[in-house]
Amino acid sequence: MKHFFIDHDYRLRLRTYDDVVGEPPELLRMGTGLRYIWRFAAHWCKGQGCDVGPAFFGADAGIMLPGAVAVDSSIPGTGHALALPFSDGSLDYVFSSHCIEHVDDPEGAICEAHRVLKPGGIHFLYMPFPEHISWDPQTCVESRTFHHWQPTPSEVARLLILAGFDVVHNEWQRDVLWSFATVGRKR
Numbered sequence: 001m002k003h004f005f006i007d008h009d010y011r012l013r014l015r016t017y018d019d020v021v022g023e024p025p026e027l028l029r030m031g032t033g034l035r036y037i038w039r040f041a042a043h044w045c046k047g048q049g050c051d052v053g054p055a056f057f058g059a060d061a062g063i064m065l066p067g068a069v070a071v072d073s074s075i076p077g078t079g080h081a082l083a084l085p086f087s088d089g090s091l092d093y094v095f096s097s098h099c100i101e102h103v104d105d106p107e108g109a110i111c112e113a114h115r116v117l118k119p120g121g122i123h124f125l126y127m128p129f130p131e132h133i134s135w136d137p138q139t140c141v142e143s144r145t146f147h148h149w150q151p152t153p154s155e156v157a158r159l160l161i162l163a164g165f166d167v168v169h170n171e172w173q174r175d176v177l178w179s180f181a182t183v184g185r186k187r
Helices: 026-030 033-042 104-115 153-163
Strands: 004-007 012-014 047-051 068-071 092-096 117-128 167-169 181-185
Touching: 004 033, 033 047, 033 092, 033 153, 033 181, 047 104, 068 153, 104 153, 117 153, 153 167
Parallel strands: 047 068, 047 092, 092 117
Antiparallel strands: 004 012, 117 181, 167 181
């Protein structure tokens, strides 16, 4: 059965994976960001690309965008956000969900995505909304070891522009996961 909800900017987002991959494993029912952004991400991320940081809820469970190759520092031999294992200008998209905030050089990660994308390629970032206290590395002890930064949507857009992207979508409000999406297109 399909379960949809409408978030703050009135986009339909998939609540479960039932119509994408069949009955999802029990683990996926507990939570993953991709289930809430799947349809919107699939709209932008077409062709051949990579999913940066999909371990556990993504690649291990077999849940990724069509045409995506997993790149995750916890999966041996796949690379990481600062060293994508692809040739210059070879990909149509780079997708990441709740990943870049864990990278200690976010500017470098965005520049690395720019390097591997074809002209017109899409960099799709789904990130924690900064006003949620549990995401804040300054106030939450558990996040401090995992989150290196907590950008606003405007900060993410600024980094994309500086790296050579046009921002084609930027959310200013949080969704039900206290997250937001920013989409850049390589100039």
